[in-house]
Amino acid sequence: MDSGLVTSSTSTAGTTGTSTTIKKELDKDAFLQLLVAQLQNQDPTQAQDPNQMVQQMTSFSALEQAQNTNTLLKAMQVQNQTMLQTQAVGLVGKMVEATTSQFDLSSGSSSMKLNLDSQADVKILIKDAKGNTVATLDKGNMTSGSHSVNWDGKDATGKALPDGTYTASVSAKNASGADVTSTLSTKVKVDSVFFNDGAAYIVAGGKQIALSDVTQIYA
Secondary structure (H helix, E strand, O other), X not given: OOOOOOOOEEEEEOXXXXXXXXXXXXXXXXXXXXXXXXXXXXXXXXXXXXXXXXXHHHHHHHHHHHHHHHHHHHHHHHHHHHHHHHHHHOOOOOEEEEEOOEEEEEOOEEEEEEEEOOOEEEXXXXXXXXXXXXXXXXXXXXXXXXXXXXXXXEOOOOOEOOOXXXXXXXXXXXXXXXXXXXXXXXXXXXXXXXXXXXXXXXXXXXXXXXHHXXXXXXX
16 A cells, blocks of 8 residues: 655646645644545555554654644743733833943933943944944943943034934953953833834834843833
8 A cells, every 4th residue: 555645735626616625734634534544445464563553643642742732832922922012011101221332412411331241441432323433432441340431422523412312332352452242221211112023122212122122120
């Protein structure tokens, strides 16, 4: 008996106007039908090997368990996504701290938080919306940990720059000249939240920040 695996098949009877489509995936119902057909069409002089029967039934059990597991995981995914959305909506109107390279300059004042993995010589480059470097903050040698960084909103010539959103990048080197891992964060007020491809984002002052980048929530 030919017991080759059938993956997919589609047939259409143009004269009768009917069509039949066989599933591409072999689910548990199709598995049982295939097993019954195999038993019904076996050669009476060469009965089905009991060992093969056990192997096939074991495969069927594993298939059913895998399908049940997939169903459960999908249900958990939907539940987790709903919980995430509920938590994200609750942030609207609150102050949060988020990891981001963007920060706001308002009335000649701005502040960021710099975190260093180890002691380093630090310089912070400030860029405007067009990507031009407008100022460089030479912070000198700084210890590991968190530090508050303030900027007076003036460019390299001492000219006050207009309020708006700026971008900062950090150059941190240890005594050997190797790069030291650093992150910048800022405190913002959440104006709204939105969701895209299962991920949540907050909107603060026109900036979009992934919810996963929020490191602290203030009451």
